[in-house]
Amino acid sequence: MTRSKDKRDVYYRKAKEEGYRARSAYKLLQLDDEFQIFEEARVVVDLCAAPGSWSQVASQLLRATGEVRDSYVIAIDLQEIAPIPGVRTLQGDITQEGTLNHVLRLLDGRKADVVLSDGAPDVTGLHDLDEYVQYELLRAALRFCGAVLRDGGTFVAKIFRGYESAFLYAQVRSLFREVYIGETSFEPKFESRKALLSVEVSI
Numbered sequence: 001m002t003r004s005k006d007k008r009d010v011y012y013r014k015a016k017e018e019g020y021r022a023r024s025a026y027k028l029l030q031l032d033d034e035f036q037i038f039e040e041a042r043v044v045v046d047l048c049a050a051p052g053s054w055s056q057v058a059s060q061l062l063r064a065t066g067e068v069r070d071s072y073v074i075a076i077d078l079q080e081i082a083p084i085p086g087v088r089t090l091q092g093d094i095t096q097e098g099t100l101n102h103v104l105r106l107l108d109g110r111k112a113d114v115v116l117s118d119g120a121p122d123v124t125g126l127h128d129l130d131e132y133v134q135y136e137l138l139r140a141a142l143r144f145c146g147a148v149l150r151d152g153g154t155f156v157a158k159i160f161r162g163y164e165s166a167f168l169y170a171q172v173r174s175l176f177r178e179v180y181i182g183e184t185s186f187e188p189k190f191e192s193r194k195a196l197l198s199v200e201v202s203i
């Protein structure tokens, strides 16, 4: 067994024991430890959220630090998401305008402090197609940021390293004041918002 498989198994077991729906919960917890993403946050929009471990983490951290009455997560996915306390779930395709409009209605004039996007396409094995879909998911997430993320808010996204990576970074960097990729930090850009990109190895 490889070391990385070993590590995945450890997090898989830990997630089961601690009641998280996926081991990716720990990725978000680690990012929050480093960047205090949810400090003073009230509203979180979690894109591509099923089965819901990022929403579980977000909801717990909002409840731990915020005014519970005012705090909530809106979680969207193509697949149905089983109920999570403090989370409003929505089944929809984030690339569709109607889904964004639905989220805007749920927000009812409020802005999100944090937008999370852990989208992953159903991998077909056709590399170019997979990368294209991945790219479309990030573009859709950026559209959400433009419409719902407050000034000064934070965007957290998973992206896969591939042909389009450099272009994706460039797009994100042109929209956010600070962009962190893995452990790398770039110079501030013209917007006041912050983006954290968690880069995964190839699709």
Ligand SMILES: C[S@@+](CC[C@H](N)C(=O)[O-])C[C@H]1O[C@@H](n2cnc3c(N)ncnc32)[C@H](O)[C@@H]1O
Pocket (backbone or CB within 6 Å): 021, 022, 024, 025, 047, 048, 049, 050, 051, 052, 053, 054, 055, 076, 077, 078, 079, 092, 093, 094, 095, 118, 119, 120, 121, 122, 137
């Ligand atoms: C890695 S999983 C997300 C895991 C989640 N963050 C968690 O912690 O439980 C990727 C998700 O992206 C969703 N997805 C892919 N394309 C989508 C789209 N166009 N609209 C909404 N969700 C999408 C998939 O249905 C899948 O549930």
